[in-house]
Amino acid sequence: MSTEIDWNYPRDIFDQLIESNSPYGFYIFQWVPYQTDAKQWRLKMLHDAKTFDGRECFGVWPNGNSFGPFKDHEVEFIRISKKQHGYEWIDPRGETPNK
Numbered sequence: 001m002s003t004e005i006d007w008n009y010p011r012d013i014f015d016q017l018i019e020s021n022s023p024y025g026f027y028i029f030q031w032v033p034y035q036t037d038a039k040q041w042r043l044k045m046l047h048d049a050k051t052f053d054g055r056e057c058f059g060v061w062p063n064g065n066s067f068g069p070f071k072d073h074e075v076e077f078i079r080i081s082k083k084q085h086g087y088e089w090i091d092p093r094g095e096t097p098n099k
Contacts, residue, residue: 017089023091029080031050045081047059050078062078
């Protein structure tokens with residue numbers, strides 16, 4: 001049974017979606033604007049980042065005032081990485097038209 005703290009910090013739930021190759025996993029791999037709530041509520045998980053000038057990095061750990069090789073103020077979008085510490089989410093639905 002899940003407790004309130006599990007829902008307030010859902011890292012383990014996201015890990016389960018990735019590790020089990022859940023067909024619902026694609027929901028968590030969407031780019032979200034970083035300079036909003038995502039900056040405050042980023043999870044302790046590996047992320048991908050895109051800067052305002054189009055640079056990207058993959059599988060980086062958010063850290064204090066930086067995001068991998070970028071400073072926080074340079075980052076426009078983030079998403080949870082499909083690769084997490086030995087696991088990689090592979091879409092079990094096969095090819096989808098909106099990929």
